Amino acid sequence: MHREILSLGTPGRGTTELTGRLQSLVAATGVEVGLCHLFLHHTSASLILCENADPTVRRDLEVFFARLAPDGDPLFHHTAEGPDDMPAHVRTVLTQNALTLPVSGGRLDLGTWQGVYLWEHRTGPHRRRLTVTVSG
Amino acid sequence: MHREILSLGTPGRGTTELTGRLQSLVAATGVEVGLCHLFLHHTSASLILCENADPTVRRDLEVFFARLAPDGDPLFHHTAEGPDDMPAHVRTVLTQNALTLPVSGGRLDLGTWQGVYLWEHRTGPHRRRLTVTVSG
Amino acid sequence: MHREILSLGTPGRGTTELTGRLQSLVAATGVEVGLCHLFLHHTSASLILCENADPTVRRDLEVFFARLAPDGDPLFHHTAEGPDDMPAHVRTVLTQNALTLPVSGGRLDLGTWQGVYLWEHRTGPHRRRLTVTVSG
Numbered sequence: 001m002h003r004e005i006l007s008l009g010t011p012g013r014g015t016t017e018l019t020g021r022l023q024s025l026v027a028a029t030g031v032e033v034g035l036c037h038l039f040l041h042h043t044s045a046s047l048i049l050c051e052n053a054d055p056t057v058r059r060d061l062e063v064f065f066a067r068l069a070p071d072g073d074p075l076f077h078h079t080a081e082g083p084d085d086m087p088a089h090v091r092t093v094l095t096q097n098a099l100t101l102p103v104s105g106g107r108l109d110l111g112t113w114q115g116v117y118l119w120e121h122r123t124g125p126h127r128r129r130l131t132v133t134v135s136g
Numbered sequence: 137m138h139r140e141i142l143s144l145g146t147p148g149r150g151t152t153e154l155t156g157r158l159q160s161l162v163a164a165t166g167v168e169v170g171l172c173h174l175f176l177h178h179t180s181a182s183l184i185l186c187e188n189a190d191p192t193v194r195r196d197l198e199v200f201f202a203r204l205a206p207d208g209d210p211l212f213h214h215t216a217e218g219p220d221d222m223p224a225h226v227r228t229v230l231t232q233n234a235l236t237l238p239v240s241g242g243r244l245d246l247g248t249w250q251g252v253y254l255w256e257h258r259t260g261p262h263r264r265r266l267t268v269t270v271s272g
Numbered sequence: 273m274h275r276e277i278l279s280l281g282t283p284g285r286g287t288t289e290l291t292g293r294l295q296s297l298v299a300a301t302g303v304e305v306g307l308c309h310l311f312l313h314h315t316s317a318s319l320i321l322c323e324n325a326d327p328t329v330r331r332d333l334e335v336f337f338a339r340l341a342p343d344g345d346p347l348f349h350h351t352a353e354g355p356d357d358m359p360a361h362v363r364t365v366l367t368q369n370a371l372t373l374p375v376s377g378g379r380l381d382l383g384t385w386q387g388v389y390l391w392e393h394r395t396g397p398h399r400r401r402l403t404v405t406v407s408g
Contacts, residue, residue, distance in 0.1 A: 001408065003305060003374075033139060035173060035269060037307060039374050041383030043323040049233050051179045051225055056214040060222050061229060063211055068204075068340075075335055078328040086332050089323055093333060097321050097386075098372050100234050102139075102175050102267045109267060111177030114233075131374045131381060133307060136137065169275060171309060171405060185369050187315045187361055192350040196358050197365060199347055204340075236370050238311045238403045240275075245403060247313030250369075272273065 002029040002134040009127055010045065010120035013084070015058045018130075019108070019115045026108055026134055034103040034136020038116070041129040044088035045120045046095040052115030065091050071123070081122075088121035095119065103136060138165040138270040145263055146181070146256035149220070151194045154266075155244070155251045162244055162270055170239045170272020174252070177265040180224035181256045182231040188251030201227050207259075217258075224257035231255065239272060274301040274406040281399055282317065282392035285356070287330045290402075291380070291387045298380055298406055306375040306408020310388070313401040316360035317392045318367040324387030337363050343395070353394075360393035367391065375408060 004025055010016060026036055040047050051057040069090040072083035079085055099116070102109045110116070120126060140161055146152060162172055176183050187193040205226040208219035215221055235252070238245045246252070256262060276297055282288060298308055312319050323329040341362040344355035351357055371388070374381045382388070392398060 001305065003376075033137065035271075037372055037374070039372075039381075041381070041386060043321060043383070043385050048229050049179060050229065054214055054216065057222065057225055060212045060214050061226065064205065064226050067211065069336065075339065076332045078326055078332050080326065086329065089329055090333065090336050093320050093322065094230055094366055096232070096368070100173055100175075100236055100372055102173070102269060104139075104267075109175075109177070111179070111265065113179050114177060129383065131376075133374060135307075169273065171407075184365050185315060186365065190350055190352065193358065193361050196348045196350050197362065200341065200362050203347065230366055232368070236309055236311075236372055238275075238309070238405060240403075245311075245313070247315070247401065249315050250313060 004132045006130040006132065007127060008118055008130055010125055012125050013120055013123050015117040015119050017115050017117055022116055023108055025132055026103055027106055029134045031103055031134050031136035032106050034134060036101045036103050036108055037133040038099045039131045040097045043092050044122050045118060045128050046092045046097055047099045048095055048117050048119050049114050050117050051113050053113055084123045091121045103134065140268045142266045142268065143263060144254055144266055146261055148261050149256055149259050151253040151255050153251050153253055158252055159244055161268055162239055163242055165270045167239055167270050167272035168242050170270060172237045172239050172244055173269040174235045175267045176233045179228050180258050181254060181264050182228045182233055183235045184231055184253050184255050185250050186253050187249050189249055220259045227257045239270065276404045278402045278404065279399060280390055280402060282397055284397050285392055285395050287389040287391050289387050289389055294388055295380055297404055298375055299378055301406045303375055303406050303408035304378050306406060308373045308375050308380055309405040310371045311403045312369045315364050316394050317390065317400050318364045318369055319371045320367055320389050320391050321386050322389050323385050325385055356395045363393045375406065
């Protein structure tokens, strides 16, 4: 079981692709066939598998979630850190913080159009901790 | 660690139950106590655990998601493959592509009312790749 | 691979924190570095990682999901067990029944603000089965 902890800076709300960095990390473990578990230690950012060819997909996801859980929605009472505080928690609960991916041939075995993204839900920049565990 | 790759045809939008096929596959590995990891290599179809007794539950899920992310919603710019293209990505992000299930007594240890379903979100038929990993 | 099955009573709709109980269970296994898999054997209750400091976050999640999938919504045909029946299935599909968490230093390695919660979606009290698998 190989474990690595990454510290990732985000520029504020939006997606950052992690696929290349994770592929290098998996390759370095020497595991040929196994599983790679990702865990994000936060409640206002998440991990998604998303179409990796057309950036418009991620733009559309962003506007969809903004319509679903708008910043400043009067429904929310938890506004301690601003109008994007509670929407960030809602978006996180609707997506995922933990993701397990297959490793095959020494690589993450993703579909042709699948990329792994860190999705920052807060509007300001943050530092995010990701634990990667590769077993095989 | 036992691995199998399934190629599954879907008739278009809707759910296909995989529970029976997965139970046979788990039984064939001889693993008595362990975990079964499922991974769908796509961004417009997903895996869900759903009530398996009344098909109306899956009909209701379908209409709920159709209301939440309607085909042809003018909010979406990514329409390259038609009006169901972006709604399929949204539905996938709101559900799951990876699922880990317990194996006990040589079987998937699901609840009485839990079935594993492949949920096709595109309106047309597709072929979908599923990687199954059983460890114990 | 260590396995334990918990039987958890819920007082009806709302969240019950499991973090402390799971920490004790992980500590008792003696696993120092590994993974902890949680599986809830139901289709009308789910597991979430949620902000654990301000209970208002969980109040806001509750009202958000009540607006998204209201009890008694005429959209739903599956009403066999009452107006909260189908909304409970929808909430479960939108969240998770299976969760894998990292174990480090003999403990669940959660973020500072992350707690593990059982989220009951039915309005009445229920007994829920949770399978915990710790490997390392």
